[in-house]
Amino acid sequence: MRPVYMISGGITKFKKAHPDKDFRLMVKQAFDYAMNDVPNLTLEMIDGSVASYFSDHFTRQLMAGIMVQDYLGLCPKPSKRIEGGGATGGLCFQAAWESIASGRMNVCVAYGFETMSRVNTWKGNEFIAHASDTNFDYPVGGFYTGYYAMMAQRHMHEFGTTVEQMALVSIKNHGNAQYNSYAQSPMKLTIEDVRSSAMVSTPLTMLDICAMSDGAAVAILASEDMAQKLSDNPVRITGIGSGTDAMRMADRPHGKVILLPHESEDDYKELKYPGVHSFRGGRMASKLAYDMAGINNPLEELDFVELHDAYTSSEIQTYEDMGLCKYGEGGGFIEEGYPFMPNIDYGINLNVKKRIPVNPSGGLLACGHPVGATGIMQAVFASWQLQGTIKKHLGNDELQLKNIKRGAIHSHAGTGTYITISILEKSS
Amino acid sequence: MQKKIKLQETEEGTILFNVDPIIIKHHYEIDYIHSYAQDSAFFAGLANKKLLGSKCTKCSYIFATPRSHCMECGAKTEWYELPKQGEVHTFTTCYFGSEAFLKETPFTLILVEFEGVNTLFLSRLVGVKPENVKIGMKIKAQFLRNSKFKSTDVYFVPA
Numbered sequence: 212m213r214p215v216y217m218i219s220g221g222i223t224k225f226k227k228a229h230p231d232k233d234f235r236l237m238v239k240q241a242f243d244y245a246m247n248d249v250p251n252l253t254l255e256m257i258d259g260s261v262a263s264y265f266s267d268h269f270t271r272q273l274m275a276g277i278m279v280q281d282y283l284g285l286c287p288k289p290s291k292r293i294e295g296g297g298a299t300g301g302l303c304f305q306a307a308w309e310s311i312a313s314g315r316m317n318v319c320v321a322y323g324f325e326t327m328s329r330v331n332t333w334k335g336n337e338f339i340a341h342a343s344d345t346n347f348d349y350p351v352g353g354f355y356t357g358y359y360a361m362m363a364q365r366h367m368h369e370f371g372t373t374v375e376q377m378a379l380v381s382i383k384n385h386g387n388a389q390y391n392s393y394a395q396s397p398m399k400l401t402i403e404d405v406r407s408s409a410m411v412s413t414p415l416t417m418l419d420i421c422a423m424s425d426g427a428a429v430a431i432l433a434s435e436d437m438a439q440k441l442s443d444n445p446v447r448i449t450g451i452g453s454g455t456d457a458m459r460m461a462d463r464p465h466g467k468v469i470l471l472p473h474e475s476e477d478d479y480k481e482l483k484y485p486g487v488h489s490f491r492g493g494r495m496a497s498k499l500a501y502d503m504a505g506i507n508n509p510l511e512e513l514d515f516v517e518l519h520d521a522y523t524s525s526e527i528q529t530y531e532d533m534g535l536c537k538y539g540e541g542g543g544f545i546e547e548g549y550p551f552m553p554n555i556d557y558g559i560n561l562n563v564k565k566r567i568p569v570n571p572s573g574g575l576l577a578c579g580h581p582v583g584a585t586g587i588m589q590a591v592f593a594s595w596q597l598q599g600t601i602k603k604h605l606g607n608d609e610l611q612l613k614n615i616k617r618g619a620i621h622s623h624a625g626t627g628t629y630i631t632i633s634i635l636e637k638s639s
Numbered sequence: 640m641q642k643k644i645k646l647q648e649t650e651e652g653t654i655l656f657n658v659d660p661i662i663i664k665h666h667y668e669i670d671y672i673h674s675y676a677q678d679s680a681f682f683a684g685l686a687n688k689k690l691l692g693s694k695c696t697k698c699s700y701i702f703a704t705p706r707s708h709c710m711e712c713g714a715k716t717e718w719y720e721l722p723k724q725g726e727v728h729t730f731t732t733c734y735f736g737s738e739a740f741l742k743e744t745p746f747t748l749i750l751v752e753f754e755g756v757n758t759l760f761l762s763r764l765v766g767v768k769p770e771n772v773k774i775g776m777k778i779k780a781q782f783l784r785n786s787k788f789k790s791t792d793v794y795f796v797p798a
């Protein structure tokens with residue numbers, strides 16, 4: 212396999228609705244932004260693309276991908292669509308990585324989009340719920356927040372995780388977003404604010420949940436030769452991993468934990484795994500990505516993480532899957548301050564030992580979740596962090612992490628069915 | 640004189656929400672001819688007030704939600720009648736939901752755990768106030784008198 216680099220990225224500001232732009236124009240704007248960042252790259256040098264979008268229902272259009280391909284002027288170059296629910300963006304990013312690593316392409320564009328505003332919110336929830344088993348699960352009350360709420364409830368029962376700990380995730384991510392000009396809901400919140408917002412599905416309130424949005428994101432990946440030619444600051448993708456689990460949560464087994472190098476079987480003697488409290492696919496993705504990147508202890512060897520915080524509870528669950536802490540310690544991990552940004556005032560007292568900022572961008576909770584764009588948005592923010600170009604792109608450097616070398620991005624589909632993790636590193 | 644060629648027009652209009660950009664109402668509806676295929680016996684079971692899971696013919700793994708092949712070893716499974724009593728493995732009360740279920744809110748979803756069965760079953764819990772639902776609560780299956788051949792033909796109530 213050849214080394215693969217991300218040389219550029221672009222995003223549109225995610226919004227509740229973008230009625231003035233269709234999906235083609237949104238991608239075009241993100242694409243032009245990315246192209247402008249590497250001025251020596253021309254359309255002729257691009258070998259092909261991968262399209263990321265989740266739902267034909269939302270788009271009201273089959274084969275929307277090819278409409279983007281022609282709009283961008285990339286026909287007749289090769290392209291394909293990747294789809295895997297909420298992880299669509301992460302899977303697309305990895306498909307682009309594969310096309311470069313295999314030698315098939317030297318420059319590949321990963322573009323993602325979703326227009327979710329063309330139906331009302333509750334119809335949108337109904338579409339998304341069709342991404343659960345339509346024979347057994349959907350008819351019972353198909354509602355994704357309900358599914359995640361059941362997982363959160365079990366995590367609380369199993370490990371003593373609290374709703375206040377979940378609220379801290381909301382405080383952190385909305386708080387970080389105050390400095391991200393791309394984020395749609397920057398807010399300075401208190402635990403009280405999160406708990407007193409409308410109850411959606413116990414224990415999750417409106418402020419524990421991300422918002423459906425319209426938006427697009429683009430990542431341009433290249434081989435070493437092309438990366439050196441086109442960019443003085445490319446980011447190397449040193450590891451990719453992905454995993455899966457059964458569509459129906461009810462089918463998840465209760466067996467043994469998949470161990471990471473820094474863990475031992477003794478850590479989890481009593482734990483039945485993954486049950487519905489943990490995402491086995493996320494652990495598998497972590498293991499594979501860490502193996503490829505040569506990471507033995509993620510807490511020590513990663514400098515930041517952009518992860519799929521569709522729910523505050525799933526961010527806590529993901530700390531554990533990624534091995535940032537042990538299974539069961541996710542609630543304590545945020546309470547002790549690890550995932551907060553070092554320089555931001557959240558209005559709470561943090562008793563911090565060590566930091567590994569999680570979702571410096573504000574994540575899905577504060578940026579929004581236009582499904583096909585989301586996983587690629589994470590790659591864009593992570594690459595800007597590693598390039599040290601946050602100020603250039605966001606207009607201020609509050610979110611720029613100093614002395615960083617390596618970050619991880621994590622993309623996740625419904626109740627943990629598809630999960631991807633990619634490791635990005637500074638190349639110079 | 641030659642007749643003027645003209646497309647026959649109708650008086651059906653378009654519902655317009657906005658003009659810049661133009662936003663119109665687009666209706667879309669479909670009836671599927673949906674088959675439960677290899678899962679059909681489960682739905683027939685509900686009509687007969689039976690809850691059917693699956694048991695692997697090779698490794699004996701028991702699935703509360705049926706599947707005709709084993710997820711552990713790939714062998715064929717056989718139908719396995721589940722006990723009518725179980726306990727709440729986890730739960731949530733939904734105050735919002737998909738459009739199709741909004742009128743039913745609030746409703747309580749549960750994953751049911753059965754003694755000696757390896758996996759769980761998604762259902763609704765009826766007749767318990769949201770604040771009184773607890774993990775580990777004993778519950779029993781109840782069936783609709785007139786089956787609709789849907790997974791909602793069964794629901795649970797306190798045992």
Ligand SMILES: [Zn+2]
Nearest residue numbers: 695698709712
């Ligand atoms: Zn078996």
